[in-house]
Amino acid sequence: xxxxxxxxxxxxxxxxxxxxxxxxxxxxxxxxxxxxxxxxxxxxxxxxxxxxxxxxxxxxxxxxxxxxxxxxxxxxxxxxxxxxxxxxxxxxxxxxxxxxxxxxxxxxxxxxxxxxxxxxxxxxxxxxxxxxxxxxxxxxxxxxxxxxxxxxxxxxxxxxxxxxxxxxxxxxxxxxxxxxxxxxxxxxxxxxxxxxxxxxxxxxxxxxxxxxxxxxxxxxxxxxxxxxxxxxxxxxxxxxxxxxxxxxxxxxxxxxxxxxxxxxxxxxxxxxxxxxxxxxxxxxxxxxxxxxxxxxxxxxxxxxxxxxxxxxxxxxxxxxxxxxxxxxxxxxxxxxxxxxxxxxxxxxxxxxxxxxxxxxxxxxxxxxxxxxxxxxxxxxxxxxxxxxxxxxxxxxxxxxxxxxxxxxxxxxxxxxxxxxxxxxxxxxxxxxxxxxxxxxxxxxxxxxxxxxxxxxxxxxxxxxxxxxxxxxxxxxxxxxxxxxxxxxxxxxxxxxxxxxxxxxxx
Amino acid sequence: xxxxxxxxxxxxxxxxxxxxxxxxxxxxxxxxxxxxxxxxxxxxxxxxxxxxxxxxxxxxxxxxxxxxxxxxxxxxxxxxxxxxxxxxxxxxxxxxxxxxxxxxxxxxxxxxxxxxxxxxxxxxxxxxxxxxxxxxxxxxxxxxxxxxxxxxxxxxxxxxxxxxxxxxxxxxxxxxxxxxxxxxxxxxxxxxxxxxxxxxxxxxxxxxxxxxxxxxxxxxxxxxxxxxxxxxxxxxxxxxxxxxxxxxxxxxxxxxxxxxxxxxxxxxxxxxxxxxxx
Numbered sequence: 101x102x103x104x105x106x107x108x109x110x111x112x113x114x115x116x117x118x119x120x121x122x123x124x125x126x127x128x129x130x131x132x133x134x135x136x137x138x139x140x141x142x143x144x145x146x147x148x149x150x151x152x153x154x155x156x157x158x159x160x161x162x163x164x165x166x167x168x169x170x171x172x173x174x175x176x177x178x179x180x181x182x183x184x185x186x187x188x189x190x191x192x193x194x195x196x197x198x199x200x201x202x203x204x205x206x207x208x209x210x211x212x213x214x215x216x217x218x219x220x221x222x223x224x225x226x227x228x229x230x231x232x233x234x235x236x237x238x239x240x241x242x243x244x245x246x247x248x249x250x251x252x253x254x255x256x257x258x259x260x261x262x263x264x265x266x267x268x269x270x271x272x273x274x275x276x277x278x279x280x281x282x283x284x285x286x287x288x289x290x291x292x293x294x295x296x297x298x299x300x301x302x303x304x305x306x307x308x309x310x311x312x313x314x315x316x317x318x319x320x321x322x323x324x325x326x327x328x329x330x331x332x333x334x335x336x337x338x339x340x341x342x343x344x345x346x347x348x349x350x351x352x353x354x355x356x357x358x359x360x361x362x363x364x365x366x367x368x369x370x371x372x373x374x375x376x377x378x379x380x381x382x383x384x385x386x387x388x389x390x391x392x393x394x395x396x397x398x399x400x401x402x403x404x405x406x407x408x409x410x411x412x413x414x415x416x417x418x419x420x421x422x423x424x425x426x427x428x429x430x431x432x433x434x435x436x437x438x439x440x441x442x443x444x445x446x447x448x449x450x451x452x453x454x455x456x457x458x459x460x461x462x463x464x465x466x467x468x469x470x471x472x473x474x475x476x477x478x479x480x481x482x483x484x485x486x487x488x489x490x491x492x493x494x495x496x497x498x499x500x501x502x503x504x505x506x507x508x509x510x511x512x513x514x515x516x517x518x519x520x521x522x523x524x525x526x527x528x529x530x531x532x533x534x535x536x537x538x539x540x541x542x543x544x545x546x547x548x549x550x551x552x553x554x555x556x557x558x559x560x561x562x563x564x565x566x567x568x569x570x571x572x573x574x575x576x577x578x579x580x581x582x583x584x585x586x587x588x589x590x591x592x593x594x595x596x597x598x599x600x601x602x603x604x605x606x
Numbered sequence: 607x608x609x610x611x612x613x614x615x616x617x618x619x620x621x622x623x624x625x626x627x628x629x630x631x632x633x634x635x636x637x638x639x640x641x642x643x644x645x646x647x648x649x650x651x652x653x654x655x656x657x658x659x660x661x662x663x664x665x666x667x668x669x670x671x672x673x674x675x676x677x678x679x680x681x682x683x684x685x686x687x688x689x690x691x692x693x694x695x696x697x698x699x700x701x702x703x704x705x706x707x708x709x710x711x712x713x714x715x716x717x718x719x720x721x722x723x724x725x726x727x728x729x730x731x732x733x734x735x736x737x738x739x740x741x742x743x744x745x746x747x748x749x750x751x752x753x754x755x756x757x758x759x760x761x762x763x764x765x766x767x768x769x770x771x772x773x774x775x776x777x778x779x780x781x782x783x784x785x786x787x788x789x790x791x792x793x794x795x796x797x798x799x800x801x802x803x804x805x806x807x808x809x810x811x812x813x814x815x816x817x818x819x820x821x822x823x824x825x826x827x828x829x830x831x832x833x834x835x836x837x838x839x840x841x842x843x844x845x846x847x848x849x850x851x852x853x854x855x856x857x858x859x860x861x862x863x864x865x866x867x868x869x870x871x872x873x874x875x876x877x878x879x880x881x882x883x884x
Binding site: 505507508510511512513514515516517518521525526529530604605606 | 790
């Protein structure tokens with residue numbers, strides 16, 4: 101008994117602790133802060149597992165709550181309004197007190213002391229628009245809103261502290277509201293496609309495009325103080341990690357953050373370099389940014405891809421793993437199910453339609469549902485891709501087996517083949533081209549959908565796409581999108597070869 | 607109506623090797639029935655599909671080695687009746703007797719494997735070569751020489767196995783496909799063959815060729831056959847007796863000459879007049 105306890109104690113003490121899982125949401129500043137967390141932890145001798153670019157608040161917070169990740173940068177205002185569903189409050193310290201108390205009470209999740217800057221929503225227009233309509237405040241905007249076109253992120257359009265609340269507070273309406281990705285909204289505004297966008301007050305793009313940020317004169321937007329949000333497990337069992345992360349508290353300010361974001365988003369410096377430089381400047385680490393930093397962003401796309409060939413190969417391999425596993429599982433389930441449905445006749449169409457409904461669930465929503473069950477990473481991604489692959493394979497199997505050469509099936513029955521023999525020797529061989537068409541459809545769609553796996557930390561070619569979208573880095577987007585497109589072609593060609601093998605000669 | 611409850615004749619047991627010569631010899635021996643049992647019989651058979659009455663109390667019988675033609679318009683119930691004989695369709699009322707045994711008591715799969723069947727469209731399996739198509743039933747019955755049996759019946763229907771055995775169905779003409787379908791129906795040496803408008807989709811010359819080939823084969827093997835057709839001249843040419851079906855009811859069953867000489871109903875008379883064979 102005593103020996104066992106001792107052994108257990110030894111095991112606990114000698115087993116290397118699991119790496120601290122550092123995550124971010126998919127936008128530039130979140131990537132940067134997460135990378136700073138990661139480098140700071142590493143500088144203090146702690147192993148780190150990076151999971152940048154998780155879906156959005158819903159996914160990142162669920163992952164933290166369930167212990168799938170340990171820390172990510174979050175904003176107090178988002179916690180108050182989007183997570184707790186509280187009414188807005190004005191005072192920053194009041195908001196921080198409220199979220200830290202409630203998050204701890206409900207989920208034992210801890211907010212570390214704020215980093216020192218606010219990043220609130222900033223409603224921005226072109227300088228020319230501001231001059232023409234004499235816009236300085238959001239109240240001014242409400243006056244001319246019905247003549248302007250807004251391009252807003254989907255997040256902002258949906259959340260209560262976004263457009264719905266803003267419209268109510270100011271009596272604001274627009275001629276048109278378009279949902280735009282963060283990556284394209286600045287270009288859309290600069291190009292005159294839209295007149296008003298939502299940004300973040302620390303965005304590097306505001307200065308670059310010479311935009312006018314309208315003052316929130318009725319103080320609708322609550323304070324959004326950035327802080328590290330830490331999981332229960334880390335807070336309770338890894339005081340050294342919490343201590344390391346707390347070193348950043350109060351060390352950043354809006355001007356410094358805007359400058360860092362500008363280097364990241366406008367000048368295209370790699371996030372590791374920007375983070376390393378920032379930590380060194382704060383005196384938190386002694387490592388200086390590599391000298392090559394300035395050269396980044398100069399070489400062409402081909403050179404960029406070549407330089408990252410190892411990473412790309414690894415990500416392509418991971419992508420193929422996600423697609424291969426999910427597709428194989430879907431074939432193993434949908435083909436027998438389609439065959440069984442053919443025998444069933446009644447209820448078959450209903451079943452196929454029900455499976456088709458899965459197709460209408462947005463990928464991110466499906467993934468968000470699964471986090472409490474499956475955590476983040478490869479498993480939930482494979483399950484989601486599996487569910488999306490079922491429908492085309494099931495539909496084609498059922499249709500193909502049902503409609504396979506009806507006169508041949510009738511004759512085979514009349515001559516004494518059993519239903520099982522007809523299935524094996526007549527229906528399945530004759531339906532195989534149709535079944536394989538379904539598998540190929542599912543395979544190609546799967547390669548595309550698997551890029552969403554990046555949002556739950558499963559890796560693959562979605563990583564550079566998500567990061568590139570967040571950082572407005574076209575080369576980075578292409579470094580994921582081009583291999584993904586080639587992979588789709590390759591998967592289709594491979595499955596075409598399989599089809600030639602299984603399809604009967606007629 | 608002749609009917610006894612004596613046991614069914616010696617069916618071909620599953621797994622028993624089948625040689626065509628063997629079968630035909632046995633069939634010839636059986637031409638003289640030991641008992642008075644008909645090869646096939648329908649007793650007051652009725653069948654409805656929803657509100658439609660397909661068969662309305664049909665009674666008839668087919669003697670051993672006899673060819674009965676069943677003639678009627680579309681919807682007269684002739685195909686439904688044919689499909690009752692190998693249990694592709696189960697009657698709602700009445701009985702089907704095969705060799706005196708109630709068909710409902712027979713294993714349908716085994717019954718079909720010992721009954722030849724020729725559909726109108728051939729129904730060949732498009733992904734199988736001719737030899738394999740023809741060898742289907744011997745193969746299903748576990749015959750070790752299924753392929754050899756297939757080649758024998760291919761020769762019987764006038765197709766040289768060396769040049770036709772390895773072709774796919776789509777590489778054949780319509781007439782050749784029907785010859786293959788007939789060969790497939792005969793490959794396991796059945797005593798009874800059911801034919802559902804087997805030559806209906808062929809051009810006149812090809813049809814005449816196949817009809818005479820069928821006539822010769824049937825006489826040689828002494829087959830019992832039920833031939834569904836809508837073509838009265840074909841019925842007269844190929845069948846010993848003709849059954850006229852109309853709206854699920856039997857108008858008349860008689861040998862060709864008797865039907866011609868004494869049509870039992872106005873409908874039969876009209877049928878004869880239209881076919882100009884009276």
